Amino acid sequence: MPRVEIRFAGFGGQGIGLLGRLMGEAIALYMEEKNAIMTQSYGPESRGGASSSDVVIDEGEIAYPKATHYDYLVVMSEEAYHKYIPNLKEGGTLFVEENLVILDDHAKKAGKILKIPATKIAEEIGSSLYANIAMLGFFCANTDIVSEDALKKVIREKVKARFVKNNLIAFEKGKNYKG
Amino acid sequence: MTSELLKAEEHPSDVFLRPGRIPHIWCPGCSLGSVTNVIIQAIKQSGIDSKKIAIISGIGCTGRAAGYLNFDSFHTTHGRAIPFAIGLSVTDPERKVIVISGDGDLASIGGNHLIHGARRNADITVICVNNFQYGMTGGQVGPTSYEGQFQTTAPYGNVEHPFDLPGLAYSCGATFVARWTALDVRRMKETIIEAILHKGFSFVEILGSCPTTYGRRNQLREGLEILENFRKRTVLQHGADPTKTEISKDGPIIVGKFVEIKDKSTLTDNLLKVQRIAKATKSRGL
């Protein structure tokens, strides 16, 4: 497998950093022969504003840690979509939170567009906070980058104990969502 | 009982002074020699193992005291004796760390550390010898100079208001606060013994005589004149409200043991408590 670059993007408070963190950890610690690096945008604000996180995956040593030409772009806000779509590789895969993003002609460069109402799914479980994990389940089901077991393992380890159950439900719903 | 003249090659305090360091650099008429002697007597009579004593100084005339004393002694940078003392003190709860420094060092450049050291109730003793100005650098005005005091950077008289050091230390959280003049050697010694045995932040201000750079610009040419002036103006008032002890040019000088609070937890107490909690806490991973 050659180098793969993923960018997750949305607004502050959606758990974009956690998405990258879980993905990176699942790959780095539990997917044999694969390395991963996670970096995230880091600004003075804690809530609101644009937020993004990158996961770079490779089999050998990863030299350059940041994502610049995305194989996968996962957008959970309109702003993020417009900001980052220019850096999606020609033929790359675009994951979209369909109720928060209206696509335009730029999306045509994507080889594949996968849409999910992640926030709505999350709200049905009880809180929009689970939207990121619903997206993660959806991403997992539609790519062959990371195993379901690895992701569930890190969710159990990294998410606060009292939120694990609902996050795993969100993950399942995302995973099973068919457009 | 007949008294006998002791014949000795050595002074009984020699063992507490670094061999070969005397004579000191202090001027004739300066009170730092007698204050240092009082500190030695106090340490001796406190009964504390001399290995457990550490002396920390900043920069300035008083700051030289650390280098003369034959304990673990640390001559640090200007103003920074207190954080050095805190770092050293927390490594051994039984260690007695004594800061000896001047008013310019502790209350001006080191003022932030003084107030935060007091706030933490850190387990250190701070002995501040106040000579109302910067002596070593040539008599510049300082944070304890009173209004109208003449110094090399106040040729028309000081235009600022002074810090009242006992009031400052107390209001920031010090749990032992006292003031004496350099003349009050017996009471000073008793207070310093109490201060170093006190748990928590103890602050002792000693009003010192500096004829060279303070006295001669302010009609107090000799060291003795400064002490005589202190004697005339001194009012003994144990338990005085330390927010009402400000020193002016000619007003009374209130001295005594002003504050002793015994039931406030100290920094070391609290750090050791945190260790107990932390050791019982499960690791949360990285």
Added chain:
Amino acid sequence: MSKTIQKEEDRTVLTGEYFTTGNLAAAEGALAAGCKFFGGYPITPSSEIAEHMSYRLPQVGGHFLQFEDEIASIVSILGASWGGWKSMTATSGPGYSLMLENIGLGIMTETPCVIINVQRGGPSTGLPTLVGQQDIQQTRWGSHGDYEVIALAPNSVQECFDLVIVAFNYAEKYRLPVTLLMDETLGHMSEKLIIPKKDDIKIINRKKPKDDPSSHLPYKADEDLVPPMATAGEGYRVITTGLTHDERGYPVLDAETQEKLLRRLINKIKKNKDDIILLEEYKLKDAELIIISFGISARASKGAIELARKKGIKVGLLRLITIWPFADEHIEKLAEKVDNILVVEINSGQVTREVQRAVKGKANVHGVLKHGGTIHTPEEILSEIERRVK
């Protein structure tokens, strides 16, 4: 009745595999090195180190203190070090500036301790949340007076852990404050960290005096120019001063004493350069052009080397793991092999000028420079490579 004494669980070395940030790895490295005291002041992008130390140090019998400023922080760790505890602080540019006077005190009093500078863009408040590598020369020359320092620059999360331990070892061995030059990207990025078993970690502790306290000369050095170090409370009547001092530790303010003391303080680093300088050579054997870089910039450089080699351009990298003392001799030798050397760094040429000095005219040295806010992309470096080999 016999009583079973429950041995307290040793939590200093958390052996295992983790996916974590450079800042947390550095904090764990410090604990593994035996650090027991952290005095610090919050500053982006280093604060996670302080936060993690506040959580971890009390678990291992140490103390964390948040001070009123960076000046108190650095001074407190000097105090703790004389109490016999390995000690550390962490900061970023503005805080490092405030610490400099007392880093000088640490050098003069030969006090082992570690300072981590997670560099951000400057000058002044600059770019608090974004990367920079602009404190290289400040680390070398920032405190007043004349002295030698040791500074190390990790380039991965794993190295943040490993090099903090090396920093402590150097600090203890050579008795001085050692700086770890990290940067914002490294501090905040996550990758795999392997924490080895405690027994597999090499630890160096300061030499202790063995002579009689009554005749002990605290600043009389051994052959390696480093004096053994007593700790407060041991009966040696420890003495320190920032003033020029003789072997007894007494202030002696004359030219002769100054000459003797400074020569020793400088030479104890200079003469042990071979032990202190750590370098990584990457694809240098057949290289027609050499990149010299360090820290996160070295990773961007490796990315560029991959791209260049795909195009048939033979480029190699010399990565400075030890920045100070500078690898003069090594670089001069490399310069004999190539016409051009590129120096990739996120500042206006602070290492470039050192390389220019070191090559003694034997190669052309070109800086590939940025002023902070982002790291180089491999493409940016590649275009410089192509410009120099055409």
